[in-house]
Amino acid sequence: MSDQFSVVGAPIKNVQLLGHVTGSTQYVDEISFPGMLWVKAVRSPVARGKIKKIDTSKAEKLPGVVRIITAKDVPNNIHVNMAVIGIGPPDEPVLPEDEVKYKGEAICLVVAKDEDTAAKGAQLVEVEIEELPPVLDMEEALKPSAPVITKWGINAFIYGSGMDGATMPGRPGRPFFLVKRGDVEAAFKKADYVVEGSYLIPPIEHAPIEPHVCVAKPEPGQRLTIYTTTQAPYFVRDNVASILKIPPSNIRVVAPAVGGGFGGKVDPEFEMQVAVAAMCVGRPVKWRWTREEEFTISTTRPAIKIEIQDALSSSGLILGRRARLLHDSGAYTRTSPYGVIKSTVNLSGPYHIPNVYYEGYCVYTNRQPSSAMRGYGVFEVSYAVELQMERDARKLGIDSWEFRFKNAYRNGQVTATGRLIDDAYLIEVMKVAAALSGVSLPHHLLQMSSWG
């Protein structure tokens, strides 16, 4: 390959390395402007509650505090990250008006001359909150008796009806994403064995060594430059434009080197708040999250629960699969509906299962919002599917390599979502994986191919 190409097949140096080893790579934290102010948030001490009163009088008297920003300072106080790709409705306030939905949610912002003063000011703001019973468990959240924490009356995202960016407008809305193929009931009637499994994946924090940092600088003529630790500058631009009610072309987003993101810097989580603060005070403002905020406020990989039932034939084939997947979106939508679509369509794994019925729920709870992290939606499902494959093989009393080879998807078959497969290589990859891990496969498996 290397004779033909100069890039493909050749190792490439990370162009930033020289900057890294000499300490000259520029991250957002190095950006500062004359007259720049600092932001800190007053955060909710409870997972769910009604905001009764915000008393800022003591904080305002603290020398160095310039301004306190609350919900009424936000021109359009509602957004959803993925409006850009047709996912809605918007459900998240920049700053909550009357209800907090997760512990640590920012209630108001204190803008001050330096970071310490902003932090002191935030401590002086008195918030009166009437605590409400929180919903913290996904199964509980779906019960009819659960307190409803969304605006649309059920603690799950409504798929269909043109709001999920994937199904056609006019399709009926359902509180789950549905993948259906063949006749799953008939498959279970025919089955020699039924194997059930339930799998739980906890939330995971990305924990980049660089916490979230953002500087927003107002420019003449309702314009704004935002320097931020982001993996997705266009999400930042469009969300900030929508909440400030100004055209996206008025906003320039600068994304310097990112000190680790792993998906945790995909969501515009705090840029909207920094932008509102900057517009209100008319000066550059900076917000650098603490390590504690990084852990307790920034998004995590979602917690996911997956239940699988497989209908198996004694000849070792998967005749049908039923699955129910719960994905903890936390208090707001963020990118979760998209994550659920990804995971639900992946519930067959790389295997051919002719009859399937999968329900994927994007569930709302009073927890910090979850979002993207390194292949989210796919990893979690692969974990569950592969453990289920081991369980199935054990029940059948056959070797799990044999079981995987038998059920591996092949070219010419059709996936659960109706795509004709013409690029299957699973069998070939498994042969290599077996060889690399010192497993000698029996002859009849080595004879198999993705084309037969």
Place this chain on the structure above:
Amino acid sequence: MRIRFKLDGQDVEVDVKHTDTLLKVLKDRIGVGSVHFGCGEGSCGACMVLINGRLRYSCLTLAGYVDGKEVTTVAALARDGELTEIQRAFLENDAAQCGYCTPGMILTAKVLLEKNPSPSDEELFDALAGNLCRCTGYIPIINAIKSVSRR
């Protein structure tokens, strides 16, 4: 109070509060780019500097403490654009991805190899215990340091 110290060979004079950490002064007052805020509590090593040649977390050091002392960051290691052996080893071994931990890693490696030019694996892991990297998985970093120690 007013403090004076040498920062990467240059004289610096700055007014600080008694409660200011060195990290805060370096980043927010002087604008140093070769030292990073990661945790502010001595857990990650992104903020490491040398104070009179000794490895220190600048987030746990009060600024007043460096009055009259020499503070060195990774930015001062290369002379006239010529990288040190450790810096070259990090480059050659791709021992950084985002680079946020790299200044601390390089200073730690430098101090370790000065004291102990051919550390055992255990001594190497021990020396790196105060530096977190979330990107590289550590293997390239360890390979880089070993490549220098073997020479």
